[in-house]
Amino acid sequence: MDKQKEILAAALKLFVEFGFHGTPTSKIAKEAGVANGTLFHYYPTKDDLITSLYVSIKLEMSAFVETQSPKNHDYKAQFKNQFVNALHWAMAHPNEFQYVQQFYNSPYAALLQSEILQEQMQKTCGEIQLAIDSGIVKRLPVDYIFTLLSSHLFGLNQYLKNANLPVSKQKVVITETFELLWDMLT
Amino acid sequence: MDKQKEILAAALKLFVEFGFHGTPTSKIAKEAGVANGTLFHYYPTKDDLITSLYVSIKLEMSAFVETQSPKNHDYKAQFKNQFVNALHWAMAHPNEFQYVQQFYNSPYAALLQSEILQEQMQKTCGEIQLAIDSGIVKRLPVDYIFTLLSSHLFGLNQYLKNANLPVSKQKVVITETFELLWDMLT
DNA sequence: ACTTTTACCGACTGATTAGTCAATCTAAAC
DNA sequence: GTTTAGATTGACTAATCAGTCGGTAAAAGT
Structure with missing residues (x-):
């Protein structure tokens, strides 16, 4: 699975469990097994990640x-x-x-x-x-x-x-x- | 309206517009016209405020x-x-x-x-x-x-x-x- | 009158967070 | 072999935020 998909999968898991408020981008990156910066390479903002995940699903x-x-x-x-x-x-x-x-x-x-x-x-x-x-x-x-x-x-x-x-x-x-x-x- | 109700009203308005994530407790207090500490006098944590508001509604x-x-x-x-x-x-x-x-x-x-x-x-x-x-x-x-x-x-x-x-x-x-x-x- | 409890204030803080950036790596194109 | 463009890193920061605290004022109780 490529890193972008890993990020989406990690974000899904954490957002559902802890909410948008309760999941920092750093935790998403860690869960996905990528560096902090990589997340922002694919999704320029957290909001962007949140909406992209919705569209993807x-x-x-x-x-x-x-x-x-x-x-x-x-x-x-x-x-x-x-x-x-x-x-x-x-x-x-x-x-x-x-x-x-x-x-x-x-x-x-x-x-x-x-x-x-x-x-x-x-x-x-x-x-x-x-x-x-x-x-x-x-x-x-x-x-x-x-x-x-x-x-x-x-x-x-x-x-x-x-x-x-x-x-x-x-x-x-x-x-x-x-x-x-x-x-x-x- | 007493301060506790003002706080709930302000929280409702802001949570609906900006989400849990997007509304700091300081903004809620300001919108309610009370001091920061007053909010925590009535609701010991933000989570408490969020759930109390739900029950109240x-x-x-x-x-x-x-x-x-x-x-x-x-x-x-x-x-x-x-x-x-x-x-x-x-x-x-x-x-x-x-x-x-x-x-x-x-x-x-x-x-x-x-x-x-x-x-x-x-x-x-x-x-x-x-x-x-x-x-x-x-x-x-x-x-x-x-x-x-x-x-x-x-x-x-x-x-x-x-x-x-x-x-x-x-x-x-x-x-x-x-x-x-x-x-x-x- | 005086003591206690409760309401309220707002400056303060330690911890956290979204997002940056300069550097390194990879692999394909020329 | 060299260049180039994108992928990846992780240390770093400026800003923000939840919650604290010491103190004041006003009820409530006795």
Whole structure:
């Protein structure tokens, strides 16, 4: 693993455990096994590291969901795949998902303006719009549906994290939740 | 307003704007119009201030929801009142609600063990359990239903904050969302 | 009246921190 | 073989910050 990735991995681990406030750059560098200066070679400021880590994680997650969810003309199957895969990723990467929430609900989120992430969100919203136009999904504001989907994702993740179910049971709950959600939206 | 409340108000404003990391205790004291030492007279450490602020906000919110939602033997009306009132409070106190999210998703949440808050959560879960036992709500894990309700609350709040609707329209959306949610759970 | 406790002040400090910089290393290009 | 550009180092610093402390004023208790 190259040093830049080591730095991101170390930052993720420490930020999730101790928060932005509680983790000095020096500790990140030490955890990553690089010199202090190396960190600032790749990320000119701590804020830069914090936002870059967020973007990097979001892109990783989207890449996973996209590759695992084959294009499908059945809207329900399409959304279900994406929902299920996003949850599987979240369960398999608890630190990463926790960081996304931590960052998103912190004032750092305001600093961020990433065209790539915005583009990605608009792509999802576009798919929702298509499902609405085809008459399958209720005629509600796209942003609203997007929010409901996200909330369920976060909420279900939280529940699964606390309720230590066996993986097989987890998959059942995930599927059932999606069915409830889909009924609600159609 | 007494000095202790001034300190909490100042801390809220600054934490939401600049984060835990970005707001020194000295700035909080200045914003509150008190001396540096006074802050530490009431809150022995910064961590203490951060968690106390969270508890204080949660209690305020619960108090509002409780007083505004009269005891009701119709489960649906009871949950609807609580859901609607919680949202109204959130819309009327955006900083407070933002802080709750910020704190809850940060590592500070792990530091907190407040019996009062835990008691409060168990009370809500008890009400859910009653609704399940009576056969009105689907036989799902209580934690799961609680999580779904909370997620919707957070999600809908986020949507309403972004989509600047007139208050009348807001109320319609809130009611409709609850109906969707209730249909899903029954 | 007097004693004790509590509220409040603000200058002060030891420790910590983000970020710098001059020097060294590496490896590819010419 | 030499040059060059980027990667890497770690000692260093100026600034900042959480928390202290000795002291004053005002309640509260007796």
